[in-house]
Each structure stands twice: as C-alpha cells, then as structure tokens.
Amino acid sequence: MGRLRILLVSDLHGSSVAYGKLSNAIKFYKADIVVFAGDLTGKALVPIIRDDGSFSLGSGVSKYVVNVFGDVKAVDGKDLDKVIRELRGRGYYPFVTDKAGYEELASNRDRVRETFVKLMINALEEDLSKVVARYREAGVKLLIMPGNDDYPEIADYVKKQASDVLIPIDEDVVEINGYYFLGFGYSTPTPWNTPREVSEEELRARVERLIRGIDQSRLTKLIMVIHDPPYNTLIDQAYQLSKDFKPVIRGGEVLRTHVGSKSVRALIEEYSPLMGMHGHIHEAPGIDYVKSNAGAKVPVINAGSEYSEGVLRMAYLIVEDNKLKNYFLLKG
Numbered sequence: 252m253g254r255l256r257i258l259l260v261s262d263l264h265g266s267s268v269a270y271g272k273l274s275n276a277i278k279f280y281k282a283d284i285v286v287f288a289g290d291l292t293g294k295a296l297v298p299i300i301r302d303d304g305s306f307s308l309g310s311g312v313s314k315y316v317v318n319v320f321g322d323v324k325a326v327d328g329k330d331l332d333k334v335i336r337e338l339r340g341r342g343y344y345p346f347v348t349d350k351a352g353y354e355e356l357a358s359n360r361d362r363v364r365e366t367f368v369k370l371m372i373n374a375l376e377e378d379l380s381k382v383v384a385r386y387r388e389a390g391v392k393l394l395i396m397p398g399n400d401d402y403p404e405i406a407d408y409v410k411k412q413a414s415d416v417l418i419p420i421d422e423d424v425v426e427i428n429g430y431y432f433l434g435f436g437y438s439t440p441t442p443w444n445t446p447r448e449v450s451e452e453e454l455r456a457r458v459e460r461l462i463r464g465i466d467q468s469r470l471t472k473l474i475m476v477i478h479d480p481p482y483n484t485l486i487d488q489a490y491q492l493s494k495d496f497k498p499v500i501r502g503g504e505v506l507r508t509h510v511g512s513k514s515v516r517a518l519i520e521e522y523s524p525l526m527g528m529h530g531h532i533h534e535a536p537g538i539d540y541v542k543s544n545a546g547a548k549v550p551v552i553n554a555g556s557e558y559s560e561g562v563l564r565m566a567y568l569i570v571e572d573n574k575l576k577n578y579f580l581l582k583g
Contacts, residue, residue, distance in 0.1 A: 255427065255569075256567070258284075259286045259554045259567075260285065260563065261478070261529070262290040262531070263287075263558050265291070265293025265339075265371065265378075266293070266339075266340060267340050268561035269561060274385045277385065277386065283427075284394055287396070288528050289397060291375060292401050292402070295342075296344050297344065298345075298356065301350070339374065383416045391416075394434070395419060396420050398436045399446070400446065422461065424464060430474055433476060433524075438479045455517065459518070470524060471573050473522070474524060474570075475526070477515050480535070481512065482512055486532065488508065488535045489510045489535065510532065523545045525570070525573055525575070526551070526568075526570070530553060533555060535553055535555065554566040564580075565581045565583070566578060566579070566581070
C-alpha cells in the first residue's frame with residue numbers, strides 16, 4: 252500500500268482569504284490530495300445601501316451605508332471595493348442595492364433566500380475555480396463535501412462541479428491509491444437549526460448504507476470523512492452557551508462541553524476504520540483516539556477553523572501501510 256499525503260481542511264465558511272490560502276497551500280505542503288470536510292459557504296448576507304442623504308460625507312461623493320450586525324457605517328464610493336473585499340474575507344456576502352431594493356428585500360423572506368443562495372454560489376464558483384486551477388497544475392485532487400451549514404443548492408452545485416480535480420464525496424465512497432474515503436457532510440441537530448441536519452439514528456443508518464457497499468475485508472483501508480466529530484473526544488469540545496446563546500463563564504474561563512455525534516463514535520467503534528476526519532467544531536482542533544470494539548486505537552482529527560480571521564487551519568497527514576504514520580497541525 253503506497254504512501255498518501257493528505258491535507259485536511261474544514262469550515263472555511265466563504266472566507267475569500269481562507270480560500271486564497273487553500274489554493275496556495277500546496278506550494279508549501281506537498282500533498283497528494285486535499286480533503287475539505289464541509290461547511291463551504293458563509294452565514295450572512297450584508298446589504299450595502301446607496302445612501303439617501305441620511306449620512307453627510309461631502310458633496311459630490313457617492314455614499315453607502317453598511318450594516319454588519321448592528322454596526323452601521325457610512326463609506327464613500329472610493330472605499331466601497333475595500334469594504335466589499337473585507338466583508339468577503341470574513342465570509343460575508345455583500346449586496347449593493349438602493350433603499351427601495353433593500354426595503355423590498357427586507358419584506359420578502361423568499362427573496363432574501365434567493366439572493367443569499369445566488370451570492371453564495373457566485374462566490375464559491377470564484378473561490379473554487381482558483382483552487383482547482385492551481386491543483387490541476389500541481390496534480391493534486393480535491394475531495395470535497397458540503398457541511399451542515401451549506402444549503403441544499405450548494406450541495407447540488409458541488410456535485411455538478413465534479414472533474415478530474417474536484418471530487419465530490421458527500422454520501423459517497425471514493426477510492427484513492429487503495430484507500431477508501433467515505434464522505435458524510437450532514438450533522439446532528441444544532442441550536443441554530445442549520446440547513447443539513449439529521450437525527451443520530453438517521454446519520455448512523457445512512458453512513459452504514461455506504462459502509463455496506465464496501466468489501467468488508469477492506470475496512471482497514473477506510474477513512475471516514477464525517478463533518479460531525481465523534482462524541483466525548485478532544486475534537487468535539489465546543490464553548491458552552493446559555494439559553495440566550497451567550498458563552499457560560501466560570502472563574503474567568505469559558506466552559507466547554509462535548510457536542511459531537513454519539514452515532515459517529517459508535518460507527519468508529521464498530522467498524523474500526525483506519526482514521527476519522529472531521530470538522531464542525533471550530534474551536535477544537537487536534538487529534539484524539541477512539542478505541543474500537545476490535546481493540547484498535549482509531550485516530551480522529553479536526554483541523555479546526557479561524558476563517559473569520561482569515562486564518563487557514565490545516566492538518567497534514569501521512570498515511571502508509573494502512574496506518575497514520577505522522578501528522579502535523581498547521582495554520583497559515
């Protein structure tokens with residue numbers, strides 16, 4: 252069984268800066284494949300409204316009002332491109348409109364969703380095209396799947412982009428160099444009611460259907476790429492939130508709690524794969540081990556995410572002879 256160098260990333264959430272770094276990462280970290288374990292798109296549409304005169308920025312100046320979660324700022328035309336770049340770098344989707352257009356948007360939830368999805372797809376197309384072009388030159392493949400925060404339209408879009416470089420793996424099994432990559436991008440329920448959530452029972456049933464399609468003698472070569480991390484591990488510890496979604500602080504520290512999937516843990520325990528690759532919990536990068544029923548210590552990895560800061564977090568993994576030989580947690 253040959254050696255495979257894998258770069259794992261997850262949860263870039265539409266940050267154009269993080270995607271730019273992803274396209275360049277293979278210049279610095281020689282990889283055979285890059286695995287993108289879900290949550291491709293961002294979470295917020297930010298209207299930029301051409302001002303009606305409420306803000307005074309000087310005569311003859313094109314004026315705009317930007318409202319980012321209650322932080323209202325007025326900018327002039329010469330700074331507009333800079334503001335748009337900054338918003339895209341943080342994973343937001345700026346939408347320039349006039350006051351009438353904004354009011355129409357604000358009064359129509361369907362229009363908001365339609366506009367949001369259109370902007371997400373346009374941005375993803377731009378970001379992924381750069382990644383694919385660089386990877387094709389380098390002979391690197393990108394295994395990719397949507398996560399729980401990605402709309403169904405994004406999942407459909409990714410499937411349609413399949414090529415010699417971009418390989419969709421959501422609810423599929425792909426063989427690379429003798430290893431089998433099983434992808435599952437949905438998560439178990441979250442407090443935010445995200446677009447792609449399933450129950451613990453459904454997650455297990457759908458993943459097991461994929462496993463049954465693999466020759467059972469080859470499960471030692473199986474790599475589970477599941478967005479949700481296994482429960483009660485170092486890589487599923489999220490900040491504990493109160494009922495109004497504020498961090499719970501005691502003794503000056505934010506408390507953490509395990510929020511991973513019990514079904515993912517049970518699947519690893521039962522089927523003893525070579526490795527688990529995960530994401531979902533941004534603040535829990537690292538590696539841990541789940542002991543399988545067969546007695547194996549199965550490594551599970553989460554690269555973590557700092558997309559809103561323009562940071563690309565990665566896990567560099569070297570697989571050889573059906574084992575994880577070495578790993579490095581990186582960020583750039």
